[in-house]
Amino acid sequence: MSVSRLRTLLTALVVHPAFILALLLVFAVAASSMSGGTLQILTFLLINILLAQSMNLLTGIAGQISLGHAGFFGMGAYASALLMKQAGLPFLAAVPLAALVAALTGFLLSYPAGRLREFYLAMMTLAFGLIFREVAREWNDVTGGAMGLSGVPSTTLRTLTVLGLKLDAVGYFRVVLAATAATMWLIHNFIQSRYGRAFYAIHASELAAGSLGIPRAGTKRLAYTISGALAGLAGAFYAHLVGYLGPDSFDLPRSIEVLVTTVVGGLGSMAGQILSATLFTFLPEKLQVFAQYQFIVYGVILAFSLTVLPRGIAGLAFDPPRFIKPRALRRAGTEQTAAITPADISGADAGLEVDAVTLRFGGLVAVNRVSARLHPGRITALIGPNGSGKSTLINVISGIYTPTEGSVRFFGRDITGMEDHRIAELGLVRTFQDPRLVPSFTVRENLLLGAHCRLAQSGVAAALNLPSAIAEEAARLRQVNAVIALAGIADVADRTMESLPYGYRRLVEVGRALLANPKAVLLDEPAAGLSESEIGPLARMIRGMKQAGLMVLLIEHHMDFVADLVDDVVVLDGGEVIYRGDVAGMRGDPRVIASYLGTSEDDDA
Numbered sequence: 001m002s003v004s005r006l007r008t009l010l011t012a013l014v015v016h017p018a019f020i021l022a023l024l025l026v027f028a029v030a031a032s033s034m035s036g037g038t039l040q041i042l043t044f045l046l047i048n049i050l051l052a053q054s055m056n057l058l059t060g061i062a063g064q065i066s067l068g069h070a071g072f073f074g075m076g077a078y079a080s081a082l083l084m085k086q087a088g089l090p091f092l093a094a095v096p097l098a099a100l101v102a103a104l105t106g107f108l109l110s111y112p113a114g115r116l117r118e119f120y121l122a123m124m125t126l127a128f129g130l131i132f133r134e135v136a137r138e139w140n141d142v143t144g145g146a147m148g149l150s151g152v153p154s155t156t157l158r159t160l161t162v163l164g165l166k167l168d169a170v171g172y173f174r175v176v177l178a179a180t181a182a183t184m185w186l187i188h189n190f191i192q193s194r195y196g197r198a199f200y201a202i203h204a205s206e207l208a209a210g211s212l213g214i215p216r217a218g219t220k221r222l223a224y225t226i227s228g229a230l231a232g233l234a235g236a237f238y239a240h241l242v243g244y245l246g247p248d249s250f251d252l253p254r255s256i257e258v259l260v261t262t263v264v265g266g267l268g269s270m271a272g273q274i275l276s277a278t279l280f281t282f283l284p285e286k287l288q289v290f291a292q293y294q295f296i297v298y299g300v301i302l303a304f305s306l307t308v309l310p311r312g313i314a315g316l317a318f319d320p321p322r323f324i325k326p327r328a329l330r331r332a333g334t335e336q337t338a339a340i341t342p343a344d345i346s347g348a349d350a351g352l353e354v355d356a357v358t359l360r361f362g363g364l365v366a367v368n369r370v371s372a373r374l375h376p377g378r379i380t381a382l383i384g385p386n387g388s389g390k391s392t393l394i395n396v397i398s399g400i401y402t403p404t405e406g407s408v409r410f411f412g413r414d415i416t417g418m419e420d421h422r423i424a425e426l427g428l429v430r431t432f433q434d435p436r437l438v439p440s441f442t443v444r445e446n447l448l449l450g451a452h453c454r455l456a457q458s459g460v461a462a463a464l465n466l467p468s469a470i471a472e473e474a475a476r477l478r479q480v481n482a483v484i485a486l487a488g489i490a491d492v493a494d495r496t497m498e499s500l501p502y503g504y505r506r507l508v509e510v511g512r513a514l515l516a517n518p519k520a521v522l523l524d525e526p527a528a529g530l531s532e533s534e535i536g537p538l539a540r541m542i543r544g545m546k547q548a549g550l551m552v553l554l555i556e557h558h559m560d561f562v563a564d565l566v567d568d569v570v571v572l573d574g575g576e577v578i579y580r581g582d583v584a585g586m587r588g589d590p591r592v593i594a595s596y597l598g599t600s601e602d603d604d605a
């Protein structure tokens with residue numbers, strides 16, 4: 001048996017409900033014959049698994065690095081400890097409330113952090129972690145300061161009761177085991193929904209995500225909130241395991257340990273996190289002799305992992321995670337609905353109106369008083385030499401840039417300067433000159449991502465795998481099947497984007513726009529780099545859009561392709577409109593010949 005086949009089998013096994021239930025049962029039963037020490041470290045392992053999943057969701061899936069995760073962990077720990085010890089709340093209320101406190105912390109942190117990226121984000125989260133530690137160390141009245149908080153109701157002190165029953169180490173292990181398993185199930189379902197796909201889309205390209213109707217700020221806020229809740233839950237379980245909280249437990253090394261665990265486990269993989277958390281829970285025990293070298297060992301493991309195992313342990317053991325619910329996939333099967341939903345173009349102002357739009361980049365006028373109109377059921381070509389402002393005009397219409405002057409109206413509504421994701425939601429979608437797909441997603445996942453703003457399921461419905469959520473995704477997967485057939489890419493539907501030649505990216509990006517059920521589609525050089533055999537399916541998709549009553553704006557250099565397809569032409573030169581009319585008229589227009597056709601018809605860079 002080949003290694004990759006073995007990986008696939010292992011991947012199927014670890015998500016199999018029977019396997020998971022059996023494993024849980026074995027541990028739950030065996031717990032009663034384990035020593036106190038073993039139970040303690042196994043409970044600690046569960047806490048580390050939760051913490052790793054928290055980091056995995058934020059960093060691995062949503063791509064937001066965190067160097068202050070111990071802060072969320074500590075927030076949950078202190079909150080639950082104080083709620084039980086000082087406020088006298090029962091365990092079953094204190095723990096969820098503590099998770100809520102940490103979730104709120106994540107929510108608030110997302111406001112400053114959500115604006116930052118990479119280095120600055122790392123520094124911001126680092127600052128959060130440091131501030132938390134300082135507060136924990138100095139706020140004597142509440143946290144016990146450097147002395148720590150002792151006497152927290154816990155199994156170690158034999159002071160923990162739940163529903164009136166004293167909880168010993170065995171009982172506590174079982175409670176945490178059940179809670180961890182249930183939480184993992186919820187996150188797994190959540191990741192395989194529109195939410196997980198949106199997290200990953202933000203990770204891959206914020207620009208592309210916005211163009212698909214995915215709000216950047218809101219999506220990051222959700223990622224921080226859920227990640228905070230998970231770390232807080234882990235912290236609460238920790239508090240009632242050990243009974244004593246000292247500020248050092250929530251210091252920078254703890255944050256780094258979580259990050260290292262997650263990276264070594266394999267960013268994005270839930271199963272990888274379990275393996276990695278296991279490694280890093282038991283390793284310190286074995287390293288007792290080298291206690292002072294612990295972080296050197298971690299560093300070496302991290303460096304090794306990053307250079308030799310880019311996908312972490314998960315890359316060795318499992319197939320990459322997928323972002324579609326298997327049940328929805330099975331439900332959709334090979335059925336197809338219409339690939340292109342006819343646009344609702346009723347109303348007197350149906351259309352897209354660009355009115356005297358100007359955009360300056362410093363001294364450069366990239367677009368100069370450009371006016372244009374798109375009509376339902378008509379294809380308009382936007383042509384002109386390189387640098388004439390075509391892409392910039394699409395960027396203005398789709399909300400990436402706010403014009404210096406002028407306005408854009410869509411179905412009579414002023415959308416000038418509106419956020420890109422809101423414009424996409426209105427049914428105005430675009431593709432990019434250099435295709436922006438999620439490289440590690442399959443063709444099918446990328447297409448389904450395009451339906452983001454047409455899926456209405458709540459996060460709760462997605463996490464609980466409610467029938468309504470499954471049915472909704474299955475319905476869109478039938479449309480995905482139809483788009484796959486229309487684009488002629490059935491043979492690669494379940495291959496990842498990064499494993500496919502360039503031409504597929506163009507076809508998939510145009511196909512993805514169809515999943516948004518748009519009223520207008522702006523295509524930035526969709527035929528560039530396509531082979532003869534790929535041009536056919538592209539033309540088929542564009543004709544289909546016209547037949548369904550969509551407005552199409554097509555930037556294109558191949559004159560034959562344009563002539564066959566389009567109804568209207570707008571020619572730009574130096575940011576200004578130099579021609580407006582039909583193709584035949586354009587071919588004879590002296591200004592167009594002088595600036596474009598005469599010199600660069602074949603120069604389609």
Ligand code: ADP
Pocket residue numbers: 361364366384385386387388389390391392393
């Ligand atoms: P086209 O798509 O027609 O080839 P573009 O719209 O990409 O042309 O560019 C029009 C002009 O605006 C070019 O001179 C280009 O260098 C400039 N430009 C485009 N984007 C930016 C930007 N973000 N900052 C500064 N200048 C830009």
Ligand code: MG
Pocket residue numbers: 390391392433
């Ligand atoms: Mg361009």
